[in-house]
Amino acid sequence: MNVKLAAKAGFCFGVKRALEMAERTVETSPAVSLGPLIHNQQVVKRLADRGIHVVDTLIEVTAEQALIIRSHGVAPSVYKGAEDKGIQVVDATCPFVQKAQRLAAKSAQMGQQVIVMGDKLHPEVQGILGWAGEQAIPIQTVEEAKELSFYPRLSVLAQTTQPAENFKRIVQELKLHTAELTVHDTICNATAERQKVASELAETVDVMVVVGGRNSANTQKLAIICAERTKTYLIETADELENTWFEEAKCAGLTAGASTPDWIIEEVYKKMSEMNETEMDMASWEESFQELHLGARVTGTVVKITNEEIFVDIGWKSEGVIPMNELKIARKTRPEEIVSIGNKISAVVIRVENEEGYTVLSKRKADEEGAVDRLEKLAESKEEIPAVVVEVVKGGLVVDVGMRGFVPASQIQLGYVEDLNQFLGQTLRLRVIEFDPSKRKVVLSQKIILAEEQAIKRKQLLETLKEGDVVTGVVRRIVDFGAFVDIGGMDGLLHISDMAYTRIKHPSEMVTIGDEVEVQVLKLEQQTGKLSLGLKQLKESPWVRVAEKYPVGSLVNGKVIRIVTFGAFVQLAEGVDGLVHISQLADHRVNKVEEILKIGDLVSAKVIECKPEEKRISLSIRDLMLDASQADDELALASQPEIKPVTIGDILGKGILAENREE
Numbered sequence: 001m002n003v004k005l006a007a008k009a010g011f012c013f014g015v016k017r018a019l020e021m022a023e024r025t026v027e028t029s030p031a032v033s034l035g036p037l038i039h040n041q042q043v044v045k046r047l048a049d050r051g052i053h054v055v056d057t058l059i060e061v062t063a064e065q066a067l068i069i070r071s072h073g074v075a076p077s078v079y080k081g082a083e084d085k086g087i088q089v090v091d092a093t094c095p096f097v098q099k100a101q102r103l104a105a106k107s108a109q110m111g112q113q114v115i116v117m118g119d120k121l122h123p124e125v126q127g128i129l130g131w132a133g134e135q136a137i138p139i140q141t142v143e144e145a146k147e148l149s150f151y152p153r154l155s156v157l158a159q160t161t162q163p164a165e166n167f168k169r170i171v172q173e174l175k176l177h178t179a180e181l182t183v184h185d186t187i188c189n190a191t192a193e194r195q196k197v198a199s200e201l202a203e204t205v206d207v208m209v210v211v212g213g214r215n216s217a218n219t220q221k222l223a224i225i226c227a228e229r230t231k232t233y234l235i236e237t238a239d240e241l242e243n244t245w246f247e248e249a250k251c252a253g254l255t256a257g258a259s260t261p262d263w264i265i266e267e268v269y270k271k272m273s274e275m276n277e278t279e280m281d282m283a284s285w286e287e288s289f290q291e292l293h294l295g296a297r298v299t300g301t302v303v304k305i306t307n308e309e310i311f312v313d314i315g316w317k318s319e320g321v322i323p324m325n326e327l328k329i330a331r332k333t334r335p336e337e338i339v340s341i342g343n344k345i346s347a348v349v350i351r352v353e354n355e356e357g358y359t360v361l362s363k364r365k366a367d368e369e370g371a372v373d374r375l376e377k378l379a380e381s382k383e384e385i386p387a388v389v390v391e392v393v394k395g396g397l398v399v400d401v402g403m404r405g406f407v408p409a410s411q412i413q414l415g416y417v418e419d420l421n422q423f424l425g426q427t428l429r430l431r432v433i434e435f436d437p438s439k440r441k442v443v444l445s446q447k448i449i450l451a452e453e454q455a456i457k458r459k460q461l462l463e464t465l466k467e468g469d470v471v472t473g474v475v476r477r478i479v480d481f482g483a484f485v486d487i488g489g490m491d492g493l494l495h496i497s498d499m500a501y502t503r504i505k506h507p508s509e510m511v512t513i514g515d516e517v518e519v520q521v522l523k524l525e526q527q528t529g530k531l532s533l534g535l536k537q538l539k540e541s542p543w544v545r546v547a548e549k550y551p552v553g554s555l556v557n558g559k560v561i562r563i564v565t566f567g568a569f570v571q572l573a574e575g576v577d578g579l580v581h582i583s584q585l586a587d588h589r590v591n592k593v594e595e596i597l598k599i600g601d602l603v604s605a606k607v608i609e610c611k612p613e614e615k616r617i618s619l620s621i622r623d624l625m626l627d628a629s630q631a632d633d634e635l636a637l638a639s640q641p642e643i644k645p646v647t648i649g650d651i652l653g654k655g656i657l658a659e660n661r662e663e
């Protein structure tokens with residue numbers, strides 16, 4: 001029996017996209033899909049094996065799980081519900097369905113009565129109705145259209161998988177029910193093309209087999225279209241095929257719904273070809289089809305490179321094509337960076353024949369298969385593996401370990417990572433901490449290696465380090481009370497009070513993260529590993545020369561830096577403060593320091609006590625004032641005119657002289 005496969009069959013763009021999004025999501029986060037991702041039990045089971053389970057309502061979803069919206073789309077209320085619960089949404093709604101949703105919402109906003117042509121129980125239609133608002137009316141047949149009342153303005157759109165013919169008939173009927181009809185043809189090309197090709201094929205064969213989910217609307221439509229032209233059977237898997245269906249048939253046709261994966265189509269094709277074997281007459285490409293089964297590993301030579309794909313001569317009738325996303329783990333790499341024309345490469349068949357007749361290959365999958373054994377051994381031996389960071393994703397990094405490996409943000413380094421992008425392109429030193437070949441899941445850690453190395457260094461340091469040692473370290477973290485300095489194996493605390501002899505408000509005035517600093521070991525507790533470091537201890541204390549600089553009785557100038565109830569502290573030099581006691585502020589009684597001084601005042605005072613060993617200098621403004629007043633008195637006295645001593649004789653003599661003159 002001759003078996004003809006429809007030129008366009010199987011996964012459509014929207015379904016393929018949704019599956020790829022789901023697979024990418026589950027690599028980095030637990031995920032669930034709201035309803036089956038596609039209407040195909042076998043694929044749903046495969047997805048469940050990879051960890052993507054199906055939920056029916058948002059109540060079943062936790063905030064840790066990513067919620068995948070399938071290609072059918074959902075009503076706006078679902079996005080709102082997810083947002084309220086803090087659930088991350090991965091929206092795999094097919095762009096064609098999104099277009100229908102947008103048009104429905106816009107039509108309703110414009111005050112048009114929205115008619116959605118489609119199966120009102122289908123999730124896609126229910127989603128579109130959600131966007132169109134409560135007034136929208138779903139209909140599926142011309143009869144239902146006939147029952148509609150008259151509306152001033154009507155807008156009609158269709159479920160993407162509805163037959164175009166039916167839509168046209170309904171549009172004709174709707175014209176009788178309105179003064180103004182807006183028609184949005186939202187039927188998807190993929191569906192229409194598959195239906196057209198299936199219909200043409202059905203005209204030429206004795207029997208048609210449509211393979212796909214029984215609950216898949218587009219598969220059912222294909223079956224209906226084919227059944228109108230020839231004897232047709234709808235099956236989900238090859239096991240359902242029956243010999244009796246083909247007893248009289250010379251030629252059978254095969255098509256598949258948009259949610260049917262290639263591997264199921266291939267199984268059905270093979271089994272159909274084996275039926276009525278004596279009459280089998282296979283065309284040459286069909287022979288190739290049998291050899292080039294899905295998952296086959298092939299070797300070929302690169303013959304052409306474009307920006308989107310690589311063409312490989314695999315020695316068959318048609319060339320193999322490797323799309324960019326199947327070339328390498330790194331999704332953003334340019335093809336020329338990976339292969340050159342003439343290179344021999346291995347790849348895995350992921351689609352026997354695409355719409356253009358090429359065999360679609362994946363080099364990435366071939367690399368992954370090769371990596372499985374190696375990663376299994378590495379997971380067991382805990383050996384270090386270097387790997388380049390190829391992508392930054394939510395919550396971590398993707399590295400190339402022959403397959404996509406995930407390094408959670410918490411496993412990159414010992415401290416907190418603020419910006420993951422800094423690691424892009426870097427080579428990390430990694431260890432496999434989780435490996436599940438069946439789910440293609442590899443989780444790696446660099447932190448675990450760094451932590452072990454740090455523990456060894458720390459042990460060595462604890463054995464050799466002693467108080468008083470001067471070491472070099474790097475400032476790793478700054479807190480209000482100091483800074484943590486990594487001295488190469490362990491962190492020590494450089495307390496704010498040990499940073500400088502002067503008063504500082506915050507450690508950031510002295511150091512910044514990443515600074516290399518020389519510090520002294522002040523204290524080391526062997527038991528706990530607690531390490532205290534000092535910076536100021538490496539400088540000469542400003543109190544060393546205080547006795548000679550500020551002897552008792554000397555006059556000093558300084559700035560008021562602090563006021564307390566019992567006096568004011570005056571900074572004489574960096575790190576050297578003197579106290580002017582309240583009783584020494586003035587030559588009269590002072591009740592409050594602020595009556596005389598304020599912070600920032602420049603003052604002169606007299607040193608009345610100097611005790612460097614206690615870091616104490618007492619100053620007096622009062623003494624200075626008294627000294628000044630005494631000096632003034634002395635000066636006043638000194639400026640009096642000289643008075644000659646006077647004798648009684650002088651006085652009497654002068655009196656006699658005066659009397660004599662009067663006489």
Ligand code: SF4
Pocket residue numbers: 012013014015071072094095096097160161188189190191218258
């Ligand atoms: S059938 Fe068309 S509209 Fe539906 S998911 Fe596929 S591509 Fe999208």
